[in-house]
Amino acid sequence: MEAAQTDLHSPKGCCQGAITNATHPKSPSRPKLVSSLLFAGVMMFSHLGSTAVVSFVLIRAAAAQNPYDASLLGPQNAPSGAPSSDDDLLGNDLLAENLPGEDLLGGDLTGGDLSGDDLLGGQASPNDDLLGQNLLGGDALGDDLLGGGAASDDPLAGMGSSEPIKPKAPKKSNQPSPTDPHVGLWTEGSYPSADTCRACHPKHYDEWSASSHAYATLSPMFHRFEQAITELTQGTVGVFCMRCHSPVATQLQIPRTVSMLDQPAVAREGVTCIACHRINEHYGRSNGDRRIEPGDIHAPVGSGGHGHGLYEALEKAGKYKLKTHESQTGAGQKIHNGSFFFEPLTKTDVCVSCHQVAVHPGIWLEVVHGQYRAGPASKRGVSCQDCHMGAVPGKDLGYEECHMAELGGKPYGKPSKHSNHTFWGPGYSIAHPGVFPHNPKAKKYSPRQWLTFDDRAGWGTKTFEDNVPQGTYFPEPWEEADDRIDARKVIDENIAKAERKRGVAAMTLESAAKVSAPVFYTTPRIGVPLRVGYRVDNASDGHNLPTGSLGAQPQLWLNAVLIDPTGRRVWETGYLDSNADLADMHSVDVAQGRVPRDKGLFNLQTKFLINNVRGTDREAALPLNYSLDQLVFLRPGAVPVSVLNHPPLIRMEAHSIAPLDHRMAKYTIPASAFRVPGSYRLSVRMRSRTEPMYFMRLVGSTPDMMRRMNENMIDICHSSHTFEVR
Template identity: 70%
Template sequence: MAVVIALTCLAAISDFSNGSVAIAQNPHWQSSNGKRADAYRSTGTPYRLALRPDKDVSEQDDLLGGGDLSGDDLLGGNDLVGGDDLLGRNDLLSGGDLLDQGFGGDDPLSQFSAAVPEPIKQAPSAPDPHEKLWTENCYPSAESCRACHPGHYDEWRSSGHAYAAVSPMFNRFEQAMTELTQGTVGSFCVRCHSPVQTQLKIPRHASILDAPPVVREGVTCIACHRVREHYWRGSNGDRRIEPGDIHAPVGGATGGHGLATALSQSEKLKLKPAAGQTGPGQDIHGSSYFFEPLKNSDICVSCHQVAVHPGIFLEVVHGQYRNGPAAAKGISCADCHMGAVPGKPAGYECGTIAELSGKPYGEPKKRSYHGFWGPGYSIAHPGIFPLNHKAKDYSPREWLEFDYEAGWGTEEFERNVPPGMHFPAPWDNTDDRRDGRKVIDENLAKAHEKRSNAVMTMEAGLKVKGPHFITKPRAGQGMTISYRVENSSEGHNLPTGSLGAQPQLWLNVALIDPTGKRVWESGYLDRNADLADMHSVEVAKHRIPRDKDLFNLQTKFLINNVRGTDREAALPLNFSLDQLVFLRPGAVPVSVLNHPPLIRMEAHSIAPLDHRNPKFHIPASAMQRRGTYRLSVRMRNRTEPMYFMRQIGCTPDMIRRMNENMLDLCTSSHTFMVK
């Protein structure tokens, strides 16, 4: 029998079970009725592990917008277990809340920004002087840096660093961990995701929506450029930002010669390097200092090599890098993640670093990319993220009221608004809706650019070769094939990053018969958008078969609790016989064992310059016809598994957006003849 293979680099999305949106169903070759099950419109009650009793729905604090988030969400209100803040009025200290004494009454943000009245403001408010007093003079916002570095700001505003604090997934995860551990997780998560919030000591029950802008900026400019101490792995994200206004010194990876030259001509260039200077001119920092960790990437380690309290390394990427080929060659993190080419140490762009009075200043030099090439994508409301200085005319809560998916502000929508249609303020007039739409469209384009960059970064280190026919394809007989999945990167494992969030990267393979029908598939999803493995409720209830050939590089927790063999768990918590799920320090140093008793991590990732050869067994029932068959393959990537999102109380909108933006990588199709 002759086997003819033709390679085409086509995005054969139609070959797979669910297109680009992860709403899955029984594989066609085993479907009883041929109908697809819609993950979000099923007639039955969707499976969900409830962390607490259902409450009335409130839309006020959902970073996604819409009315799908419970009123006790972490983003606002009394969000700790039972409605009683661990530091609140029913605490063991009695005599009032310690937070009340230090932060002025019931509003935990009263000294940082304007108190949010009830009901929510219905119109844009003027800048509050208290916010500027408590934040800008100590912790300047990236907005201030944008005046001299607009290019860097535009790159950064859609990055994972800028997304760190406003990520709906982060906020839900941190909330769930706080509840499950009775608050003993402390500031472990926040100190990396929002270091200014930690340093300002803003209590965690305060809403991120009402926080000062610099807090919502997550890993903002000063989080790296206002650090003076060399932190190493032991800090677990805890590092100090030097307080100071925009004129205070900043750290850099060079000697600051360009700044010194500009300051020597401050009058000519109309620069204001010191506070109190009046008249026209541009505020600028008065000096700079060389900070070596910015040059050799040691600045990255404190948040990208992190061990949680029980003694588990959740962030392992720096350890992988330090022991990999790239580090041995002297290639830094920035060479791949801030260079000219996504994910490749191929040099840097050359350009001016600053703009003065709207014009480029200085000699062109090495220019680092501040969008930080990497995977990941936003599921937040586009009025909230990407960050945009044009969006500040409206508050975050007002942006969440903007229904961009309904087309508000578009020409077609505004021409056809029916009489009497109600809009919440400030979107109750067409001019504001049109202005809002301009910001939304700009942010959607920026988010799309970030997602495209994520695809390029992943494909820079990922190669899928094949198929390789282990058995010859014959009509009426089963067939075994394999692919070669390579990590061509020298930097670190594939995938890597936050193992606590358990990012998924799996191979999706589909076989199309001569009639164009999909007759076999691996890497398919169930009606809840879960992979068909042991975490699938549909598999557990025998509604769909388990995907026996599934090739998934996701790292998972393994637990055995008090007795029994290891088994996978989405979110392990150590506990004692009295069932108090407090997080306790590990008894064995993490550098020795990397896991406490009864909990460990099962790594499936591929080491640098290594590969795997997954095999797939296609049944004879799928090979009944003679003619031309097609094998379509793609790697799929999403930052969270669906069962995990449901367990921590994510909303349907969050799950939908996580799947709509899923990355399809290394997509190709191969045809062969069966005689």
């Protein structure tokens, strides 16, 4: 599919008016309802209350010393045509193997449906229409859901290929490199990398390296999302998204024509060390606006303390062999020569500029800080940091104590309060494991080289290297087995770190989400419908469940299944269709009558509702009065938001649970499920996915991106209840 291969930073993406896949030639058979949902356009980003339309231009360097000069990054050096999918951070579509499914109560968080089916196997061409055809193969539910056999088809069948792709040799190009080889040196002197900070703060770096902050710029989904918005709004979105996701790149005024893969390391680090520790102003609810103070590694940094330990070390700089100024020669450990107390770092104030964000024409897209300020935790003096940087994921249970720095490879000073820089949260990575998590050992190869490393095919493993398939092509720099073996060590290390991060993401979710034992409203009997319910509690007093970026529409839903005495699955809710979508009104399978709509679906996802002036509200992936505007661009709202309490024609359909509140998930299991007497088992779990599939297709995500999104899905709150039916 052409749209799935769009370069996130190509000039083509800066001026097109619609996403390619919205007009795919294979799509006429698509139902009108689903088509209208998928045509629904774009998040209209700008400052809240803005009175001017932002014209999009490629931002050029303002300062003469900025290496991102027009002569260096002009159109002549920008990629052209249909770019390679290498910029997806996912490498090739390397989906050779099916992953084994796991039982509901097993330890594998990536398991399939509740009956243990494999969610992630199958075959399909990556060129299939992701919007209209049944790309992923099969009827997700198999036999009659309520009375027949258990479903056996793979909801994601076809996401991968059963054979490893043999990439073609890259064509030689005479085009100059789009970046100056000296850019890294220049940026290090003004915007030091987190890898530089690692010398003194290895523990902080290790925690941060797999965090969502470190992932902000490397996320393939972010780039697809941002590219789609840019295209649909004719570029009038400007740099709104990048201000939070890549603050250094924003401040460097790096044009969008420069791929993230070719930017300096510090720009790829997303919310890196200096994004929080080199600011000296309180910005508040400023929609991502902040200024990083330029300076080399020796420049002062802001902290939540008064730097007594630092100044004690500086007094003994000779003893510890510390270099406090760039002019110093010889061996020694570089260190910043000053520190200043920055009060916002000790409060929620430092979080608000990126975690309470308004989009045009007045929708609060990032709402977590507003929910927090209105909740019990704020009233009792608990900060964001207490739960998201404390010792226990998601819990206000104090902080770990440890040495704050290492000098000469040895712990320095007395143990003190340590703020964990994992930034506990529910997110997980779908990027290539050679690119993320950040790993100093990976610097031997460029990001583009890592994306050509086929981690799924087993390159570098003993099994693969002892039996290399005949004719296998290895691109540079992977021709030699020793290089592949060395790279595999980095890959394995990163995969293990990403899995640990996903594990604490599950812990963070389970610190808040609680699902009760089933409540029976009627007595179970043969041939009689059964009414049953689950109480779902938000045990956290910090903010809603779920919260965060509502534009990304994270999904958190209940998946319950009934198993009869013969072991068959006779009823289920929260199941996935053949495209891995929930069986709601966004499901193509439901619209085409291939699977029944999940009438009892309990989904806490927040969605957009639009009405396009007339007619009833309808759900849309993104809010845009598409049928009214031939040319989409950002403009001020015609009616003051304060009058309606929400923007005209658009509102949020919130389903999240407020702090310390609960909701009941009530189901009616049909009589056809109870055909034989005996012991029945009702099992339930809560599932978390950071993006819905229909949204990923809308923005042109690749099949491999969707596969990784689903294989990393987080399951929590498992329980099973057995009862007798007579």
